[in-house]
Amino acid sequence: DQQVKQNSPSLSVQEGRISILNCDYTNSMFDYFLWYKKYPAEGPTFLISISSIKDKNEDGRFTVFLNKSAKHLSLHIVPSQPGDSAVYFCAASARGGSNYKLTFGKGTLLTVNP
């Protein structure tokens, strides 16, 4: 069963506009969430994270919002740039467990058009 879901396989936006990538999760034990960006032939690169005690975390052009009651998080990129074009993965972990393994969604391919 897919505990972390990214229901949009792809998203296309214009340069300068906002990109919104969505992620849903089903496991209520998840309490730490991360976004990774991945270019072809490279490993995932950590972007931003959020703990379940917060509902928003911002880092430059990237903001992650967490809605615990809806088990939903989103990544906002504004303004979007062509270099942001990549696959974005949502990941979650449960601090209650001892291993902190990450459970990933299937990813969303973001294309930012000049």
Add this chain to the structure above:
Amino acid sequence: DTGVSQDPRHKITKRGQNVTFRCDPISEHNRLYWYRQTLGQGPEFLTYFQNEAQLEKSRLLSDRFSAERPKGSFSTLEIQRTEQGDSAMYLCASSLVLNSYNEQFFGPGTRLTVL
């Protein structure tokens, strides 16, 4: 470069052969993870080490797979008697767990193709 490194970056092998991959984590990180990624999927957890101790193995890790992290530094992942279904990207990540937060930093991966 002080990031996570993996070697080799690409490996092509014939079915039935054994292969071994190496991962060098960020030096001060105490945790090391192996993940596998297949086409159209996100990375899937395989196993992890806390220093030199292997503390969990996923059910995805069959008996043909073995991982080690001697002396708590680099790690190796060996696949014996490879099968075509083993073809995937094998990713290594490391982290330093502080205050229960766990940003994992990934290497570039080893792409395995089993013919």
